[in-house]
Amino acid sequence: MIINKLKITFPSKSINEALARNIIASFCIPINPTLEELSDIKTAVSEAVTNCIVHAYDGKDGNIEMEANLYDNGALGVEIRDFGVGIDDIDRATQPFFTTKSDGDRSGMGFTVMQTFMDSVNVTSKKGEGTVVHMSKILKNGAKNAKP
């Protein structure tokens, strides 16, 4: 059962990476995540939002949507959606150290971080239409603290 949810839209400006992190952190606080869980979630969201700015929109203007649900079993579901270029080959994109951008200092670790810090990561994409990254995490004390 969903005990809380949010949906926000913001432009693909890099200043909004911190905004997204802070919003998801505030959203989780009521169910008392551990410091490590909070850090994991913030980092995963930061990676997904950064991917939208850098890859989906390639620095151009676009909208990013973040949706999140909190469940009474202590689970958090987060979805980051863009309407950008889309991913050609999702399997290749999610490989550690793979990056399509050779300019700048890229680690190619965005998806690896999401996969390590969240319990599940699901990516769907359509060329020219956009990408959705869905992530979830069960918080250790979440069920105990979740109140509808």
Place this chain on the structure above:
Amino acid sequence: MKVDCKNEDNNLTIFLDGELDHHAASIVKDELDRMILDNMPVGVIFDFNGVNFMDSTGIGVLLGRYKMLKSLNIKAYLKNPSNTIDRLLKLSGIYNVIAKI
């Protein structure tokens, strides 16, 4: 993110303060390079004591600086990452090229 540095006996400690994400990286990269080139030390120590957030963009920044330092024959080290940032650094394998001291 703010950066500052201190040169002691030709070893440059670079103090990073704040959140190291993609937004900060674009601003900070040039400052870091300028500090290194202005000082040309024998070694650079990145002090992470003031870093309260980092994602994989920060790893990219470190890797880029490491490549530059290596080309200049300057040794690179890292110190004082928080537990959460240390986890990320371990995951990236960056400790294979930049030693934690």
